[in-house]
Amino acid sequence: xxxxxxxxxxxxxxxxxxxxxxxxxxxxxxxxxxxxxxxxxxxxxxxxxxxxxxxxxxxxxxxxxxxxxxxxxxxxxxxxxxxxxxxxxxxxxxxxxxxxxxxxxxxxxxxxxxxxxxxxxxxxxxxxxxxxxxxxxxxxxxxxxxxxxxxxxxxxxxxxxxxxxxxxxxxxxxxxxxxxxxxxxxxxxxxxxxxxxxxxxxxxxxxxxxxxxxxxxxxxxxxxxxxxxxxxxxxxxxxxxxxxxxxxxxxxxxxxxxxxxxxxxxxxxxxxxxxxxxxxxxxxxxxxxxxxxxxx
Numbered sequence: 001x002x003x004x005x006x007x008x009x010x011x012x013x014x015x016x017x018x019x020x021x022x023x024x025x026x027x028x029x030x031x032x033x034x035x036x037x038x039x040x041x042x043x044x045x046x047x048x049x050x051x052x053x054x055x056x057x058x059x060x061x062x063x064x065x066x067x068x069x070x071x072x073x074x075x076x077x078x079x080x081x082x083x084x085x086x087x088x089x090x091x092x093x094x095x096x097x098x099x100x101x102x103x104x105x106x107x108x109x110x111x112x113x114x115x116x117x118x119x120x121x122x123x124x125x126x127x128x129x130x131x132x133x134x135x136x137x138x139x140x141x142x143x144x145x146x147x148x149x150x151x152x153x154x155x156x157x158x159x160x161x162x163x164x165x166x167x168x169x170x171x172x173x174x175x176x177x178x179x180x181x182x183x184x185x186x187x188x189x190x191x192x193x194x195x196x197x198x199x200x201x202x203x204x205x206x207x208x209x210x211x212x213x214x215x216x217x218x219x220x221x222x223x224x225x226x227x228x229x230x231x232x233x234x235x236x237x238x239x240x241x242x243x244x245x246x247x248x249x250x251x252x253x254x255x256x257x258x259x260x261x262x263x264x265x266x267x268x269x270x271x272x273x274x275x276x277x278x279x280x281x282x283x284x285x286x287x288x289x290x291x292x293x294x295x296x
Contacts, residue, residue, distance in 0.1 A: 005250070009249035011160070013219045014222060014244045015200075015244070016056075016058040016202070016221030017035075018059075018060070019059065027224070035242055036222050042263065044078070050084050052117070052119050053075070053084050054087045054124065054162050054199055055086070055089060056201035057089045057163075057201045057202060058092065058093040058164065059088065059091060059103070060093065060099075061093050062093065063094055063098045063099070064098070065102050068102030072103055085117065085119060087115075087117050088103045091164040091201065092136075092178070113128040116150055122157040123157075123159040123194075124161075125150060125161050125162065126163075127161060127162065129164050136178055137164065137181065138180070144186065148189050151193040154194040157249065160247070161190070161198045161214075163199075163200060164202050166200025166201070167187070168207060168216055170207075172226065173233040188212075190212040190214060198217070200219070201218065203220075204225050206245070217247070219244055222261055223242065225238055225241040242261040243259055244261065245258055
Protein backbone atom coordinates (compact mmCIF):
# COMPACT_ATOMS: atom_id res chain seq x y z
CA UNK A 1 0.00 0.00 0.00
CA UNK A 2 3.03 2.32 0.37
CA UNK A 3 4.28 4.38 -2.55
CA UNK A 4 7.73 4.62 -0.99
CA UNK A 5 8.82 1.00 -1.01
CA UNK A 6 11.10 -0.47 1.63
CA UNK A 7 13.94 1.56 3.20
CA UNK A 8 17.51 0.59 2.40
CA UNK A 9 18.58 0.93 6.03
CA UNK A 10 17.00 0.98 9.48
CA UNK A 11 18.99 2.57 12.33
CA UNK A 12 18.08 3.00 16.00
CA UNK A 13 19.16 6.39 17.39
CA UNK A 14 19.47 6.57 21.20
CA UNK A 15 20.98 9.34 23.30
CA UNK A 16 21.85 10.51 26.79
CA UNK A 17 21.48 7.34 28.81
CA UNK A 18 23.44 8.93 31.72
CA UNK A 19 24.26 5.70 33.54
CA UNK A 20 25.63 6.26 37.05
CA UNK A 21 27.66 4.14 39.47
CA UNK A 22 26.50 0.80 40.82
CA UNK A 23 23.56 1.16 43.20
CA UNK A 24 23.06 4.87 42.44
CA UNK A 25 20.11 6.79 41.00
CA UNK A 26 20.50 9.74 38.63
CA UNK A 27 19.65 12.96 40.53
CA UNK A 28 18.64 10.65 43.37
CA UNK A 29 15.45 9.57 41.57
CA UNK A 30 15.94 8.22 38.04
CA UNK A 31 16.88 4.59 37.37
CA UNK A 32 18.70 5.10 34.07
CA UNK A 33 19.30 1.37 33.62
CA UNK A 34 15.62 0.48 33.82
CA UNK A 35 14.66 3.25 31.40
CA UNK A 36 17.01 1.90 28.73
CA UNK A 37 16.03 -1.71 29.46
CA UNK A 38 12.41 -0.86 28.66
CA UNK A 39 13.49 0.39 25.25
CA UNK A 40 15.14 -2.93 24.43
CA UNK A 41 12.21 -4.87 25.85
CA UNK A 42 9.83 -2.99 23.56
CA UNK A 43 12.15 -3.46 20.59
CA UNK A 44 12.45 -7.21 21.19
CA UNK A 45 8.66 -7.60 21.23
CA UNK A 46 8.25 -5.79 17.90
CA UNK A 47 10.44 -8.22 16.00
CA UNK A 48 12.11 -5.26 14.27
CA UNK A 49 15.80 -5.63 13.46
CA UNK A 50 17.78 -2.40 13.07
CA UNK A 51 21.15 -2.72 11.37
CA UNK A 52 22.87 -0.41 13.85
CA UNK A 53 22.23 1.28 17.18
CA UNK A 54 23.80 4.73 17.44
CA UNK A 55 24.27 6.24 20.92
CA UNK A 56 24.96 9.97 20.56
CA UNK A 57 26.78 10.65 23.80
CA UNK A 58 26.45 11.18 27.53
CA UNK A 59 26.39 7.43 27.99
CA UNK A 60 27.67 7.76 31.55
CA UNK A 61 26.70 10.68 33.77
CA UNK A 62 30.19 11.15 35.23
CA UNK A 63 32.44 8.86 33.21
CA UNK A 64 32.17 6.11 35.82
CA UNK A 65 33.79 2.82 34.66
CA UNK A 66 31.01 0.88 36.44
CA UNK A 67 28.44 2.75 34.36
CA UNK A 68 30.15 1.84 31.08
CA UNK A 69 30.42 -1.79 32.15
CA UNK A 70 26.69 -2.04 32.95
CA UNK A 71 25.73 -0.19 29.77
CA UNK A 72 27.82 -2.48 27.63
CA UNK A 73 26.50 -5.58 29.40
CA UNK A 74 22.94 -4.48 28.59
CA UNK A 75 23.39 -3.21 25.05
CA UNK A 76 25.80 -5.60 23.37
CA UNK A 77 23.86 -8.85 24.03
CA UNK A 78 20.65 -7.17 22.83
CA UNK A 79 22.40 -5.89 19.72
CA UNK A 80 23.88 -9.31 19.02
CA UNK A 81 20.42 -10.89 19.15
CA UNK A 82 19.23 -8.29 16.66
CA UNK A 83 22.28 -8.58 14.44
CA UNK A 84 22.88 -4.84 14.95
CA UNK A 85 26.18 -3.00 15.16
CA UNK A 86 26.65 -0.72 18.18
CA UNK A 87 28.08 2.74 17.51
CA UNK A 88 29.19 4.69 20.57
CA UNK A 89 29.63 8.49 20.37
CA UNK A 90 31.33 10.62 23.04
CA UNK A 91 29.32 13.14 25.09
CA UNK A 92 30.38 15.95 27.40
CA UNK A 93 29.52 13.89 30.49
CA UNK A 94 31.66 11.03 29.25
CA UNK A 95 35.34 10.54 30.06
CA UNK A 96 37.49 9.73 27.04
CA UNK A 97 39.87 7.38 28.90
CA UNK A 98 37.03 5.43 30.59
CA UNK A 99 34.95 5.51 27.39
CA UNK A 100 37.83 4.11 25.33
CA UNK A 101 38.72 1.42 27.85
CA UNK A 102 35.17 0.48 28.84
CA UNK A 103 33.38 0.53 25.48
CA UNK A 104 36.02 0.29 22.75
CA UNK A 105 38.68 -1.90 24.39
CA UNK A 106 41.35 0.59 23.36
CA UNK A 107 44.02 2.46 25.27
CA UNK A 108 42.63 4.81 27.92
CA UNK A 109 43.83 8.09 26.40
CA UNK A 110 42.45 11.62 25.98
CA UNK A 111 42.58 11.31 22.20
CA UNK A 112 39.31 12.27 20.51
CA UNK A 113 37.06 9.37 19.52
CA UNK A 114 36.41 9.72 15.77
CA UNK A 115 35.44 6.52 13.96
CA UNK A 116 34.04 5.63 10.53
CA UNK A 117 31.53 2.78 10.37
CA UNK A 118 30.20 1.05 7.27
CA UNK A 119 26.66 -0.35 7.47
CA UNK A 120 26.22 -2.23 4.19
CA UNK A 121 27.07 0.82 2.12
CA UNK A 122 25.72 3.46 4.51
CA UNK A 123 28.59 5.34 6.16
CA UNK A 124 28.09 6.50 9.75
CA UNK A 125 30.77 8.80 11.14
CA UNK A 126 31.07 9.11 14.91
CA UNK A 127 32.59 12.55 15.52
CA UNK A 128 33.80 13.54 18.99
CA UNK A 129 32.55 17.08 19.67
CA UNK A 130 33.54 17.13 23.35
CA UNK A 131 36.02 19.34 25.17
CA UNK A 132 37.44 17.56 28.25
CA UNK A 133 36.32 19.32 31.42
CA UNK A 134 33.72 21.49 29.66
CA UNK A 135 30.09 21.19 28.57
CA UNK A 136 30.27 23.04 25.24
CA UNK A 137 31.42 21.39 22.04
CA UNK A 138 34.24 22.05 19.58
CA UNK A 139 35.60 20.39 16.44
CA UNK A 140 39.37 20.86 16.22
CA UNK A 141 41.41 21.73 13.14
CA UNK A 142 42.78 18.21 13.09
CA UNK A 143 39.28 16.70 13.23
CA UNK A 144 38.03 18.96 10.45
CA UNK A 145 40.95 17.96 8.24
CA UNK A 146 40.28 14.29 8.99
CA UNK A 147 36.58 14.70 8.26
CA UNK A 148 37.32 16.51 4.99
CA UNK A 149 39.54 13.63 3.91
CA UNK A 150 36.92 11.00 4.82
CA UNK A 151 34.12 12.81 2.98
CA UNK A 152 36.23 13.34 -0.14
CA UNK A 153 35.12 9.87 -1.25
CA UNK A 154 31.32 9.43 -1.30
CA UNK A 155 29.84 6.30 0.28
CA UNK A 156 27.58 4.03 -1.82
CA UNK A 157 24.46 4.97 0.20
CA UNK A 158 25.64 8.29 1.57
CA UNK A 159 26.70 9.32 5.06
CA UNK A 160 25.11 10.00 8.44
CA UNK A 161 27.18 12.14 10.82
CA UNK A 162 26.68 11.38 14.52
CA UNK A 163 27.91 13.79 17.19
CA UNK A 164 26.77 14.79 20.66
CA UNK A 165 26.47 18.57 20.29
CA UNK A 166 23.88 19.27 17.58
CA UNK A 167 24.36 22.44 15.48
CA UNK A 168 20.85 23.79 16.14
CA UNK A 169 19.31 26.77 17.95
CA UNK A 170 17.26 26.16 21.09
CA UNK A 171 14.50 27.83 23.13
CA UNK A 172 16.56 27.18 26.27
CA UNK A 173 18.53 30.20 27.51
CA UNK A 174 21.50 28.10 28.67
CA UNK A 175 22.36 26.85 25.20
CA UNK A 176 25.13 29.42 24.61
CA UNK A 177 27.08 27.81 27.44
CA UNK A 178 26.71 24.25 26.19
CA UNK A 179 26.35 24.43 22.40
CA UNK A 180 28.77 23.60 19.59
CA UNK A 181 31.15 26.52 19.11
CA UNK A 182 32.38 27.85 15.74
CA UNK A 183 29.73 25.91 13.87
CA UNK A 184 30.52 27.66 10.59
CA UNK A 185 33.79 25.75 10.35
CA UNK A 186 31.96 22.42 10.40
CA UNK A 187 29.37 23.83 8.02
CA UNK A 188 32.08 24.65 5.47
CA UNK A 189 33.33 21.06 5.58
CA UNK A 190 29.90 19.43 5.26
CA UNK A 191 28.33 21.58 2.56
CA UNK A 192 28.15 19.78 -0.77
CA UNK A 193 29.22 16.38 0.61
CA UNK A 194 27.26 13.12 0.68
CA UNK A 195 26.14 13.68 4.30
CA UNK A 196 22.39 13.01 4.24
CA UNK A 197 21.63 13.50 7.90
CA UNK A 198 23.16 14.65 11.19
CA UNK A 199 22.29 12.74 14.38
CA UNK A 200 22.70 14.56 17.70
CA UNK A 201 21.80 14.41 21.36
CA UNK A 202 22.77 16.57 24.36
CA UNK A 203 19.55 18.60 24.59
CA UNK A 204 17.31 16.05 26.37
CA UNK A 205 14.41 16.79 24.04
CA UNK A 206 13.63 15.88 20.44
CA UNK A 207 14.02 18.53 17.77
CA UNK A 208 14.84 18.92 14.08
CA UNK A 209 16.54 21.59 12.00
CA UNK A 210 18.85 22.00 9.00
CA UNK A 211 22.58 22.71 8.90
CA UNK A 212 24.59 23.31 5.73
CA UNK A 213 21.45 22.23 3.89
CA UNK A 214 21.46 18.90 5.76
CA UNK A 215 18.60 17.70 8.02
CA UNK A 216 19.54 17.50 11.69
CA UNK A 217 17.66 15.14 14.01
CA UNK A 218 18.19 15.33 17.76
CA UNK A 219 17.14 12.34 19.83
CA UNK A 220 15.85 13.07 23.31
CA UNK A 221 17.19 11.27 26.37
CA UNK A 222 16.23 7.91 27.80
CA UNK A 223 16.98 9.09 31.37
CA UNK A 224 15.13 12.42 31.82
CA UNK A 225 14.01 15.34 29.63
CA UNK A 226 13.91 19.13 29.62
CA UNK A 227 10.72 21.10 30.23
CA UNK A 228 10.55 23.56 27.32
CA UNK A 229 7.69 25.49 28.95
CA UNK A 230 9.64 26.33 32.10
CA UNK A 231 8.95 29.84 33.31
CA UNK A 232 11.35 32.75 33.51
CA UNK A 233 14.03 31.48 31.13
CA UNK A 234 15.22 28.81 33.56
CA UNK A 235 15.73 25.08 33.18
CA UNK A 236 13.82 22.16 34.63
CA UNK A 237 14.66 18.51 34.22
CA UNK A 238 11.67 16.18 34.40
CA UNK A 239 11.15 12.43 34.71
CA UNK A 240 8.78 12.15 31.75
CA UNK A 241 8.68 12.18 27.98
CA UNK A 242 11.78 10.03 27.48
CA UNK A 243 12.16 8.82 23.90
CA UNK A 244 14.44 7.53 21.17
CA UNK A 245 14.41 7.74 17.37
CA UNK A 246 13.99 5.39 14.45
CA UNK A 247 15.98 6.30 11.34
CA UNK A 248 14.83 4.81 8.03
CA UNK A 249 17.13 5.56 5.11
CA UNK A 250 15.55 5.39 1.65
CA UNK A 251 17.32 5.87 -1.65
CA UNK A 252 16.00 9.44 -1.92
CA UNK A 253 15.13 10.48 1.66
CA UNK A 254 15.80 9.86 5.35
CA UNK A 255 12.92 9.46 7.81
CA UNK A 256 13.36 10.22 11.54
CA UNK A 257 10.62 9.05 13.91
CA UNK A 258 10.33 9.74 17.66
CA UNK A 259 9.20 6.83 19.85
CA UNK A 260 8.40 7.18 23.58
CA UNK A 261 10.24 4.86 25.94
CA UNK A 262 7.05 4.22 27.92
CA UNK A 263 4.02 2.54 26.35
CA UNK A 264 0.66 4.27 26.67
CA UNK A 265 -2.77 2.84 27.41
CA UNK A 266 -4.26 0.89 24.48
CA UNK A 267 -7.21 2.64 22.82
CA UNK A 268 -7.59 0.27 19.88
CA UNK A 269 -5.47 -2.44 18.31
CA UNK A 270 -5.21 -4.13 14.92
CA UNK A 271 -3.40 -7.45 14.64
CA UNK A 272 -0.64 -8.16 12.12
CA UNK A 273 -3.00 -10.58 10.39
CA UNK A 274 -5.63 -7.86 9.98
CA UNK A 275 -3.07 -5.40 8.67
CA UNK A 276 -1.92 -8.00 6.13
CA UNK A 277 -5.52 -8.53 5.05
CA UNK A 278 -5.97 -4.77 4.58
CA UNK A 279 -2.91 -4.62 2.36
CA UNK A 280 -4.50 -7.19 0.06
CA UNK A 281 -7.71 -5.18 -0.26
CA UNK A 282 -8.40 -2.53 -2.86
CA UNK A 283 -8.49 1.06 -1.60
CA UNK A 284 -12.30 1.06 -1.74
CA UNK A 285 -12.53 -2.22 0.18
CA UNK A 286 -10.15 -0.96 2.85
CA UNK A 287 -12.10 2.28 3.27
CA UNK A 288 -15.38 0.39 3.68
CA UNK A 289 -13.83 -2.02 6.15
CA UNK A 290 -12.26 0.69 8.29
CA UNK A 291 -15.53 2.62 8.40
CA UNK A 292 -17.18 -0.21 10.31
CA UNK A 293 -17.40 0.42 14.09
CA UNK A 294 -15.98 -3.02 14.91
CA UNK A 295 -12.71 -2.15 13.13
CA UNK A 296 -12.04 0.94 15.22
